[in-house]
Amino acid sequence: MQLSVPTLLLAELFVLILVGALMLVAWRGGRREPTLGYLGAVQLIGALATLIISLRAFELVTPAVVLGNTLMMLSYGLLWTGMRRFAGREASVLGICAGAGLWLLACLWPGFMASLPLRVKFYSLLAVIYCLLAASELWRSQRALEVTLWPSLGLLLFNACFYFVRLLFDPGLPSEASTGIEATFFAVLVFETLLVSVGMAFTTLTMVRDRAELKLRVAALSDPLTGIGNRRAFMEQGERLLRLCAEREEPVALLVCDLDNFKRLNDSFGHPAGDRALLEFSRITASRMRRQDVFGRIGGEEFACLLAEAGTEAACQVAERIRREFAELPFIGEGVLSVSIGVVTSEHGGYRLAHLLALADQALYRAKAKGRNRIELSAPGPESEGRV
CATH class of the missing domain: 1.20.1070 (Rhopdopsin 7-helix transmembrane proteins)
Known part of the structure; x- marks a missing residue:
């Protein structure tokens, strides 16, 4: 043809x-x-x-x-x-x-x-x-x-x-x-x-x-201010990580972090100062995360970190570094920035994310009640007491 x-x-x-x-x-x-x-x-x-x-x-x-x-x-x-x-x-x-x-x-x-x-x-x-x-x-x-x-x-x-x-x-x-x-x-x-x-x-x-x-x-799935995962992303990725760790019988630790006196910071120094505090905290915390960890902003000034293959001691070490580095930032004035952190591990809370979040929130509330700028474990005991 x-x-x-x-x-x-x-x-x-x-x-x-x-x-x-x-x-x-x-x-x-x-x-x-x-x-x-x-x-x-x-x-x-x-x-x-x-x-x-x-x-x-x-x-x-x-x-x-x-x-x-x-x-x-x-x-x-x-x-x-x-x-x-x-x-x-x-x-x-x-x-x-x-x-x-x-x-x-x-x-x-x-x-x-x-x-x-x-x-x-x-x-x-x-x-x-x-x-x-x-x-x-x-x-x-x-x-x-x-x-x-x-x-x-x-x-x-x-x-x-x-x-x-x-x-x-x-x-x-x-x-x-x-x-x-x-x-x-x-x-x-x-x-x-x-x-x-x-x-x-x-x-x-x-x-x-x-x-x-x-x-x-x-x-x-991203927080528009900080660029890290939002609550939806954290929940989806966190569930996947927990399923994987449960299958491998590996420990997991959850950190729930809440910036102290955030409303007062906004009222005293303006919302740009509050945004900067959120960005600085995100930067510091993200630098402590490994590739397999999950980090997200789950509320206004509330963040969560899910650490794979981490027990109580490792989780508290990470939390303490985050708390100390954030408090030592050269911000508007000394003592303006601080964060309270609630910690729970799968050894105590299992592998259900909702349950871990509830336990970590309870520990976080105790940290707030005890004066803020501190770390509290979900199940304090002889070797896991609240830490400043």
């Missing part, structure tokens, strides 16, 4: 305009994710370039070769930059325009304009370079992005391979009189461009959507 080149060109033009417009609408209507804007521009500039290149059929070869392919190179530069912006790096104007500029410079050489095979090879080389650069931006950032990148990477590498094959084996784009394998290859070229353009648009939309959903999930 022979593919109709004019029909494919018309379909490519229509699809590129439609997809480009939809990408720009998504960009303007959403969170203005720059990647969508760049990909929308890629599609629309590609459509314009396709229209200009089709002028070859009317023997307007010079505008088609010079302007049409310059715009195509510009669209490749925007594609690379779109992937670069998605990976969190800044756009490079030089990188966007480099391919287009090199094509224009090459067109100033009469021998280049006279040689169709040379133009094909140079165009293919630039396309391969841009596709590999775009793929490398995603590959280098795959861990940080935390979204599915393989569809986009696959399309970019497929396009790079296609143009590498063209670089090696395609003698040049056929004229209207060309028949046989050359005309078939040109039809395949148009079809491949159409598939990759549409595929990149949809895979990019998927990546942007997945990252937006991830950000929403993170925001739903």
Whole structure:
């Protein structure tokens, strides 16, 4: 079956305009994710370039070769930059325009304009370079992005391979009189461009959507002031940690911390001072946590720490370091900052988080009643008395 080149060109033009417009609408209507804007521009500039290149059929070869392919190179530069912006790096104007500029410079050489095979090879080389650069931006950032990148990477590498094959084996784009394998290859070229353009648009939309959903999930589980986990995150992660430790029969300790006289601090020095106290406490406590521990802000000035593989002695050591370092901060005035901490371990409270929290709260209330700025254990005994 022979593919109709004019029909494919018309379909490519229509699809590129439609997809480009939809990408720009998504960009303007959403969170203005720059990647969508760049990909929308890629599609629309590609459509314009396709229209200009089709002028070859009317023997307007010079505008088609010079302007049409310059715009195509510009669209490749925007594609690379779109992937670069998605990976969190800044756009490079030089990188966007480099391919287009090199094509224009090459067109100033009469021998280049006279040689169709040379133009094909140079165009293919630039396309391969841009596709590999775009793929490398995603590959280098795959861990940080935390979204599915393989569809986009696959399309970019497929396009790079296609143009590498063209670089090696395609003698040049056929004229209207060309028949046989050359005309078939040109039809395949148009079809491949159409598939990759549409595929990149949809895979990019998927990546942007997945990252937006991830950000929403993170925001739903993060305290907006301190950046640590909120109560919901602490409960979910804490339950998982407790289940794991119960299966392994490992001890767990829970610390519930409450900043002393926090309302007085806000009333006396203003809410910025209160916010700073919360941030400083979060910083100090987070620095004492290990990767397997769970730390979160579970109330206004109340925090909780779940320490894996920690018994009474280890828990009290961590709590004492937190209490002392927070009290010694060079804040507004000496003695302004202090924290009371209630401690309970799984040896006494088991592995149910709600029960541990209740016991730690009781110990915390005792610490408050005994004068604040101290640590209290849930089950004081001969070797676990309340500590200042």
